[in-house]
Amino acid sequence: MSEPTGAEATGRRLGAGAVASLSGVGVLVVFIVQNTQDVRFHFLFLSFTWPMWLYTVVVAVFGALVWFGLGVLRRHRRRKERREERRG
Known part of the structure; x- marks a missing residue:
């Protein structure tokens, strides 16, 4: 028999969170590639035009930061x- 190599040797595998994250990134990339048109935004007194892909990236990064912050x-x-349980 051959010696296990790579992830098999250390017993590491991709967890469900990693698979979900990679799948989400894949879907995000497909969405970005398919939506390259410009969109116009109106918010309070601001009005501006952004490419849809840039808006998608900004919203995804903001969402990831919020999710990370909550964790x-x-x-x-x-x-x-x-800590309180140990002291009490």
């Missing part, structure tokens, strides 16, 4: 609770 807050809260 950081959750981990901080749980860590704080565990």
Whole structure:
């Protein structure tokens, strides 16, 4: 038999989160490639035109930052609770 190499040797595999993230990025890239027209935005007193792909990237990055930030807050809260349980 041959020796396992790469991910098999260390026992690492792609988790469900990684597969979902890669799938999401793939769908996002397809969406960006298919939507190259310009769109006009009106917000309060602002009015501007952006390419749809740029708007999509900005919204996706903003959403990812919010999602990441919520995870950081959750981990901080749980860590704080565990610290209080050890002291109490």
